[in-house]
Amino acid sequence: MKFLFPIKRLLLRSAALVTVTLATASCSWLQSLDTDPTIDWSADKLYTEARTALDDSNWTQAKDYYQKLEARFPFGQYAQQAQIELIYANWKDGDAPGAVQAADRFLRSYPNHPNSDYVMYLKALATLNETDSWFNILAAEDLAERDANASREAFDIFKELTLRFPESRFAPEARRRMHALVLAQAEHELKTAQYYYVRHAYVAAIERAQRVVREFQNTPMRDDALELIAACYDELKMTDLAADTRRIIEANKGKVRKEPAR
Template sequence: MFGSFTTVSFLVSAALLTGCAGGPEDETAGWSQNKLYVEAKDAMEGGDFDRCVKYFEKLEARYPFGPYAQQSQINVAYCHWKGNDLAQAATAVDRFIQLHPGHAMVDYAYYLKGLITFNDNLGFLGKITGQDLSERDPKAARDAFEAFKILTTRFPDSKYTPDALDRMRYIVNSLADSDVNTARFYYRRGAFLAAINRAQIAITDYDRAPAIEEALYILYKSYDAIGMKDLSNDALRVLKLNYPNSKIVETGIRSTAEDKTPSWWQIWRK
């Protein structure tokens, strides 16, 4: 009886060992941290972002106190972003910022965080169709703006700040367009109070954006439609004062429409 039990145990152990031996090999086993870093960097520069993530994660796990550990964390975020895994990219960059708030690359981390959210707001189909931020849910645009704002405020001399400022201007203009698009929608359907409310929000929040010309026009037309002539005249007066060359009252099309900020992917191809 004892002998039979020993035989069964031996066979089970052998089967387990055989199964382990037949599993996938770790190609990085035995690599030094220098080799692992070089291979990970090569994968990143070569556009193999799945392999890039795998190698940098292994590097950080095996050598958490090594010279490449913190660099690996931010590179993981970058590779997730370039591989279009935006949720993982956002998690990785937030982790880096939380763990290393004083790191020399934290300015880049905020820049990357803004880029990740900036892309998330548009998405692949938006790039193909030319859809811009003003036609989408503005939450991601606001999140991207906040990340860029932290970068430009805390690190005004960062090499990433000029591009972040450009993107912030684009986001502001797009958010203003979004509110004016909504105001226009309400106006065309006869919801004049809703149109007034949304146009006023655009004017208050984005007073220098090109879309404000149309927001004032919508105020002028909406107040006129509900018989509030004094407020309608006030809106028209402010419109003419700020946009003396505007033809929108005659044409219904704002003069700044031709200068509307192009889709971000037409400007930045990072």
């Protein structure tokens, strides 16, 4: 029975500690309510201040006001517009995943909203923002693949925007960005192939260059990829394949390429 007393004292101390912690947290929460200057603001006041912060590029402050507006007045006249502007504030504040999630939530809730095209446009921009720099050559294969996936996702969002809202004022910019994405991704694949070539990894270089020819055949990078493939075959002493590749290059000369598309 002697061993029960230390355990009992320990349990009592733990219970007391939990009680003090809860009391402290409760006091802190109540104090935060007392010190929150927005506690009595109307929906109109919250939206006005949020929009002012947004216009002043004070993204963090704008996010705070929009979140409070959405929480306190979820069915008010500013609710939907606040959600849209919160997506933009998240993206500008560097929270690309938060912007994508907020955009998805909005599009699920309001699929036929008049500003759905704008929300899709913001989602695509935020998706691109999640990458580190997929325009540059990357040594790590897994990182390169992740970046390629992000660019494809953004491309698909832009494409959906142009198909669903062909007359949208964001459609021309979406098409321009689709064009740029295809060119940039083709260049990324070519540079990756060149990276392997200079390191004498000729088989890997051929595989990446063939991807350029196969997936981006209407881009200017196609012929450079074919030249690289031929050079790799030369290094591997595969003269027949090198000759075949150069015949393809000659056959392609003078042919007019279409606009990059996927």
